[in-house]
Amino acid sequence: MNDFLSVLNDPNHWHWFVLAIILITIEVVAPGSFFLWMGVGAAVTGLVVLLSPELGFTWQLLIFCVAALVGLIAGRHFFRKTAENEGSFGLNERGAQMVGKTFIVAEAFVGGRGKIKVGDSLWIASGPDAEQGDSVKVLAVNGVMAEVEKVDP
Secondary structure, three states, X not given: OHHHHHXXXXXXXXXXXXXXXXXXXXXXXXOOOHHHHHHHHHHHHHHHHHHOOXXXXXXXXXXXXXXXXXXXXXXXXXXXXXXXXXXXXXXXXXXXXXXXXXXXXXXXXXXXXXXXXXXXXXXXXXXXOEOOXXXXXXXXXXXXXXXXXXXXX
16 A cells, blocks of 8 residues: 555656556546646656656656646647538538539529439429529539529520
8 A cells, every 4th residue: 555655655657657548548438638638748747757767757847737738728729620620521411412502403593493413313492493404503402402593694
C-alpha cells in the first residue's frame, strides 16, 4: 500500500504515459472528445517529466492541467472550424441535396404540377408550366414536393 501512495507523491514519466494510454482508450469507448485531450495532456506531461525528472508532483499536475486545457480548447476550435467548412452534406435529407441543382422535366407541368427526374426516381414538383424534356432548377423542397423554376436552355 505504501508503494502505491509513493507513486502519487513522486510519479515518473511512465506513470503519465500509462495514464495517457488509459485516457485515450476510454476515449475510444466513450462518445465525444474530452478524454482524448486529457490523454494528450498526460502524454505531454510525461514528455516534460522525461526531460526534467526533478519536477515535483505539484508542477507535474499543473503541467497536466494546462496541457489538457489547451488541448481541449484547441481541439474544440479545430473541430468546430472543420465542421463549419465541411457544411452539411444533407445526410438522410435527399430533398436538401437537390436545392440549387438543375433537373429534367419527366412529366409535363400542367396547372403548376409535374414530375422531374432525380437520379433514377421521379419527384413531384410545382412550378410554371413546362414541357417534358425542359430543364428546371429546384428552389426549395417542402416534404416530398420540389418547388422549381424553368431554366432557359
